[in-house]
Amino acid sequence: MTELAQDGFSWRAVALAAVAWIVPGCGHFVLGRRVRGIGFAAVIATAFLLGLHLEGNLYRVAPGQPLSFLATLGAMGAGAPYFVARFGAGFSGSPEASTYEYGTIFLLSAGLMNLLVVLDVWDLASGRKERD
Amino acid sequence: MTHLGLMAIYALLLGVFFALLWRQENAARSRLFLQIFIGMVGGAVLVGWLMYYFPSGPAAPIP
Numbered sequence: 745m746t747e748l749a750q751d752g753f754s755w756r757a758v759a760l761a762a763v764a765w766i767v768p769g770c771g772h773f774v775l776g777r778r779v780r781g782i783g784f785a786a787v788i789a790t791a792f793l794l795g796l797h798l799e800g801n802l803y804r805v806a807p808g809q810p811l812s813f814l815a816t817l818g819a820m821g822a823g824a825p826y827f828v829a830r831f832g833a834g835f836s837g838s839p840e841a842s843t844y845e846y847g848t849i850f851l852l853s854a855g856l857m858n859l860l861v862v863l864d865v866w867d868l869a870s871g872r873k874e875r876d
Numbered sequence: 877m878t879h880l881g882l883m884a885i886y887a888l889l890l891g892v893f894f895a896l897l898w899r900q901e902n903a904a905r906s907r908l909f910l911q912i913f914i915g916m917v918g919g920a921v922l923v924g925w926l927m928y929y930f931p932s933g934p935a936a937p938i939p
Contacts, residue, residue: 783896787889794885846882853886857893864897 757869764865766823768858771865784861791854792825799838800847802830821855821862887916 764771769785772778795802803815820826829835838844867873891912895905 780896783892787893787896791889798882843877843882846879850886853890857890860897 754870757866760869761862761866764862765821765858768823768825768854768861771861771869775865775868777868784857788822788854788858788861789825791850791857792822792829795847795850795852795854796829796835798843798847798850799841800844800849800851801837801839802826802835802851803848804830804836815852818852818859819855821857821859822851823858826855883920884917887913890916 760771760774763774767785768788769781769783771781772784773781775781803812803819805816806812837847841847864873891909894912895909899905899908
């Protein structure tokens with residue numbers, strides 16, 4: 745176990761996790777795991793763009809629907825792409841589209857995958873996970 | 877795009893993702909990718925085939 749893991753907290757790990765959240769794959773890239781970083785970025789971007797193309801639901805909190813809060817957190821896990829699509833492009837999906845449900849799953853999965861990537865970056869940066 | 881095609885793309889993305897996340901060596905990554913991809917696509921086709929024995933019945937009345 746490294747000194748960082750014994751301390752349990754490091755600002756560097758926090759910064760890297762934040763970078764990994766905002767730009768999918770960037771955290772691994774900064775840590776020197778470039779192939780994994782590019783792979784994660786490609787997979788998450790593909791899932792997110794496909795979700796947009798399929799007119800899925802980019803979750804936002806709906807009054808009176810507590811589960812929409814969790815879904816929004818999951819979708820926001822995609823980082824910058826979520827905010828660019830929602831606030832930059834004004835994307836909201838189209839429930840009338842035949843691929844709406846599929847698109848929603850792709851968008852939500854992109855967010856959840858990026859959250860797992862952020863946790864992996866946190867573990868690597870704080871020394872909880874051995875680097876290969 | 878067909879339902880099966882979208883499902884295959886989804887399984888492909890998840891397979892690549894978890895292979896990169898959970899395995900370090902290329903051989904182990906390939907094995908895990910195939911397990912996830914075949915498990916998801918094959919499992920869905922198998923369950924879909926089994927559902928032929930459980931007809932859905934008449935449509936629910938519209939309230």
